[in-house]
Amino acid sequence: MNKVLVCRQLKKSYQQGQIETKVLQGLDLEVEQGELLAVVGSSGCGKSTFLHLAGALDVPSAGEVFINDVNIHKLSDKERAAFRNRHIGFIYQFHHLMMEFSALENVAMPLLIRGDNAKSARVKAKEMLTKVGLGHRCEHRPGELSGGERQRVAIARALVTEPSLILADEPTGNLDFDTAEQIFQLLKELNASVNTSFVIVTHDLGLAARMDRQLKLDHGRLLPMDSSGISAGAHNEAAGQQEVNNV
Amino acid sequence: MNKVLVCRQLKKSYQQGQIETKVLQGLDLEVEQGELLAVVGSSGCGKSTFLHLAGALDVPSAGEVFINDVNIHKLSDKERAAFRNRHIGFIYQFHHLMMEFSALENVAMPLLIRGDNAKSARVKAKEMLTKVGLGHRCEHRPGELSGGERQRVAIARALVTEPSLILADEPTGNLDFDTAEQIFQLLKELNASVNTSFVIVTHDLGLAARMDRQLKLDHGRLLPMDSSGISAGAHNEAAGQQEVNNV
Amino acid sequence: MFKPLSLFLGLRYVRSRHGNGFSSFISASSTIGIALGVMVLIVVLSAMNGFERELAQRLLSVVPHAEIIGVNEPMNNWRAQLDKVEENPRVLAAAPVIKMSGMMQKNAELKAVELRGVDANLEKRVSSIEDYIVDGHWLASGDNRVAAGSNFQDNQVVLGAGIAKKLGVNVGDTVQILLPKQALSAQQKQQQLSQSFQGLLTRNLVIAGIFKFGGTVDDSLAYVSLSQAADINQFRDNQVHGIRLKLDDVFQAPGIAREVAYQVDHYVYIYDWTRTQGHLFNDIQLVRMVMFIVLVLVIAVASFNIVSTLIMAVNEKKGDIAILKTMGAGTGVVMITFIIQGAVNGVLGSVIGALLGVYLAQNLTDIILAVEALFQVKFLSADVYFIDFLPSLLNWPDVYVTVITALVMSLLATIYPAWRATKVEPAQVLGQL
């Protein structure tokens, strides 16, 4: 099984005035083809930072990221953008759909960006929307869809380019209990059907427990978690270490 | 002991396009003078909505709120604003300090709004800042303060008008473990010293456990929690019921 | 420093705004736009005032404000008429005139001239032509005739530099004037029914002085003594064509002239300067009005920018507004804070614009001269415009009007954004994070 995503000693820190916060401190990860991986961490522990580095949206302070054996941070800006379009799909807690475009147009957008002609993009986008159960809502604008439906469109958009890797940041964070459950089921089915690896970041242990593998982001590194669920400790919201060096 | 805050059958729902989400569904609450109350709920369960209704920052769909036996939603806009200034203090997860003003000016702001003259406002503000341990940082701008210090200034600002009620929304949410602990200690001391009731909303059960009383916000209502800590159940993140009536 | 609160908040926001590049760029653009509009408007209005003053004081110091000329019959005992006319309070001074138009000849050169027979002393009271004499002297008046010796002949003429240049003559030369003989006295005209008419009447005049006013007047005007003119027209001593009036307010000339005409017991034509120079006055008003509109537009569009700057500021300060509201700040405080923040641009722009405008207006003439010298170009050519330099007269009401317009516009521009600021819902802003 070849490795879809490999991170080697990823480091990332931000400079705010005199205060320097180290978010990632040498993170390593290997994700198999088709795997459904959960990354657990409390808010502010650097989950999003990790995701953006993995998705070539941000530049690491140090370390490397390989996707399908390609060192993405060696690519030029333009090449990286094209690579993202081909190989990576993003799903966020907030749907980030484009309000002025219909569901179909939103899902077709990455294909258009790739340069596919309009007709074929529409056909593929319709297929994808039916797969996520929204075949009947193609022409509606995000404003007319419910929270759950919007998240489904976002998922369809991420998968339409048949990427080898999906990076999701709290995909069900904004949804009520039942809708969150439906969305999670959808993600599991899609992961099974399309042989795409999913890396889902969440602070919901219950959700994490129901995936193939769980890792915990603690003090800027990824540590394995015993599959039984919650690791005891005063605060299950482990926060990344914040070295305070007030100048 | 008279009641500082009384909520009777509070209801609140939002209309987004055709979808109507009911957030609060008849919430009742009574808070004693000087009490330290914790309200627990997962994100998105309407904790902030409850707080804003209690703090007269938002208008309920139905139900009443009495603070110091005054029905605040009967007041006019102007009277409500003056009432807030006199009787309620707000503390948020994000400090919401005014970046262009020094710590002292931030803390003095509510007094200025009340119409106190500049000199007396400065004196009281300095007193308050020393109380929260920042006497030496008066002239600094929020930009030059650490996360913890900023939260202390926010607390000082909320208390400077000697309100009878403090409403706090995840006051330690943004802080690392140790700073959060210090802030929590400070809140406990202040609650003891100034006979002001504190209603603190949090999703951190550990924190909730260390307060006088704990209530859980579940399906839009407040339910008592056994003081032993976590109530079992698949999801300790209880989410408000969402009636989906897709038109 | 704290009081009142919104001023304190507004000013602090303004000062801190220069920090983040972009919104300071736009607010600077609105300030510059307003300053530009105000400055140029003040300069243009002052230039127009300058033209108006030049017209009223300079040109009309030579061109008659108004004249009442006898119809067909010359006026008798003009001295009595003069005293009667000068009783009218609005008439500052009056003087007799005998008007002739003919040709002036020197060898082969010929020039049409407006010949005005005037009393040397009285004319000085109605016209300042003497100030513009560049060569020789003004007409020698009757009383100093004796002083000039017995053979003093009353054939002196004072003419414009344009005429002198065309005929190639200067002071002391003799020129011949050609006048139609018949045209002069009414009685002769009645008798002379037949078609044929007398030949030309000629007189030889000695040039006593040459004046240079700078404008079309130099090319047509010449003065001779009243007695000479009377002799040419065979008038008796107390007869003249009419009376020239100098009035207190040139812009009321038509009205006053009519008033005076009724006082004189003689049937007269009424002429006033608006007949010949009136179009100049209209042109000035036209340009002034068009310029005012254009520049007010510039200021208006510049204050549009204030709107966008302020909306951006409101957007940035949502957090502050929300927290202020939680602390009990009323909508009034919030609105005024942002009005102040927007108005600062307007105030700054207007003040800078006004200062620059006033400075430029007061030194406009020299600046333009310097520019003309630098680029070897002449903006106003003498034979098209009635003056050849750019005059400027700053009158303060213009400045006040301009500044107030700019301030009002910039204040209006702040209303909408400030109102939107009060509409910020704390619940939405604070709850999210």
Add this chain to the structure above:
Amino acid sequence: MFQPVSFFIGLRYSRSQNRSGFVSFITFFSIAGILLGVASLITVVSVMNGFEGELKKKILGLVPHIVVSAEQEKPANMPHWQQQREKLLAYSGVKAVTPLIESEALIQSPSTLQGVLLQGIIPEYETGHIINQHMVAGELSSLDGMPYSLVMGQALAHKLNVSVGDKIRLVIPNKTVFTPMGRVPVQRTFTLTGVFNVGSQIDDAVVYIQSRAAAKLLRRKGDGISQLRLYLNDAFYAGELTPQLKQDLSGYTFTTWNESQGALFAAVSMEKNMMWLMLSLIVAVAAFNIVSALVMVVIDKQGEIGILQTLGLARGEIVKIFITQGMVNGLWGVVLGSILGVLLTLNLNTLMSVTGINIFGPGYASQLLPIQLEAWNVAVIVFSALMMSFVATLYPAYRASKTQPAEVLRNE
């Protein structure tokens, strides 16, 4: 419709702007700014063109564009001027060439005496002369009829108090006969056979007689023609043609119209340039509005820009999106502005009379504003306004491309 994608997105953003509250408010203002600028530019420039055209017609219709004369210092006839005329007619751009003898003279009627410019013409060459269209009484060709007949302007006839059929005396003061009675100027009595009214200075400054009569008066042999006057299709071509003529026809002096009228036209064009400057200020300041409007949109759309980048849209494309959007605003402003400008210009007079504003003041109540709408003027205005709005989109578009997806999409 989908391709290329940045154009498609930019268009959709611009169309949908009017719904999202304050951004639409500012966009409206930026469009209004450009619209105002373009409309007022078109209107005012057309009026200025009108004035210039009026002046051109009035002066250049009468004043010959080039005068070829044989007279060096002393007046002299132009030998076989017919051949010279044929030669001159051959040049491209030359509309007409008329022979002429000219001198200053005095005209005397029983009531007054006035200096005039006497022109001896040959009527059959003058068919194109502007006077023919403005004859009030009699015809120009009457000069060939009764000998010693004369045609003058109505204003002059009014001043001299004469009408057709009356006798008037022409005197040439600088042509004198030395008699024992002293110098007697040459003079002759003429009969008025025609009156014209063109509405310019020539109405009371120029009189026309047959060239032979003029030759006699000026003591010249033959028909006395000493000048050929060239009228061109475009007066401003005179500047180019004159040097050519100078080479081909040596021995003659050439004078062009701008020696006499140049200052006036220079003044008019100077005024026009000042006006252009003032009005372009409006458009420039309006362009700033586009910048701020677009920045607001960029801030508003940060989320979408971020997500587009995740979808693989390169920075270059993002810049194109916002340039498209900015240009759409500019386009709206310019198109509406030019439509409004053209409409306003075309019925400015009716508008003025309806609203009763009379910018000329009482003395000119009836006079209509001369208007000349030139297509290339409008084109220049439209093009420069579009360019300005394009430049205005550059900064915000650049800023949009600078958005960091990581920051924008971060949302614990």
Add this chain to the structure above:
Amino acid sequence: HVDGHKDIGAKPVSKAYQTAVDTAPADKLKQEAEQAKLALLAKLDNIKHFSAQFSQQVFDADGNLLQNGAGNLVVGKPDLVYWQTTEPDESLIVSDGETLWFYDPFVEQATAYGLANAIANTPILLLTSQDKSIWQNYRISKVNDTTFAVHALDSNSQVKTLELNFDRDKLTGFVIVDASGQLSRFALTGSDFATAPKKEQFQFTLPPGAYLDDQR
């Protein structure tokens, strides 16, 4: 001061001459003028009539030669003049005692002036008039034995001075200086003082096609 000028007998009138007269004391001056006047009148009286050819030279105020002319004239009394100029252009002046006719063939027009006010402007007519009163408009001075000068008193008259040259009793030429300083010199040749001119000589008939500009 004029050089290269054909010798036509009379001495040129120099500018200097003019000023000499003014400086003499007033009464002596008047007496001389009276004598000159009588002498001139005497000479004129014995000229009943004469005819001659004339050549004319015109100089401007600065002495440059402007034009040469020629023609012939016949004079009779009272006020009878026939003056025909042939060079450089043809023109005819006829005075029949009442009207002074000026015919310009070039423009085919004759102008008629009343003799009364014409005389004021044309001292040449003095030769022919018998009315002594007109003399008081002039001042006479004797330049030398052969030359008398007649100065017009009215500063506005066209002709300022007329100088008459005599050879004993015969008029040999005259010089006219006009208001603007221009000087016309006439020299008479082939003069015949004997034969009396016929009456018709001084009749003027308007040639056909010519126009009469009657300024009487």
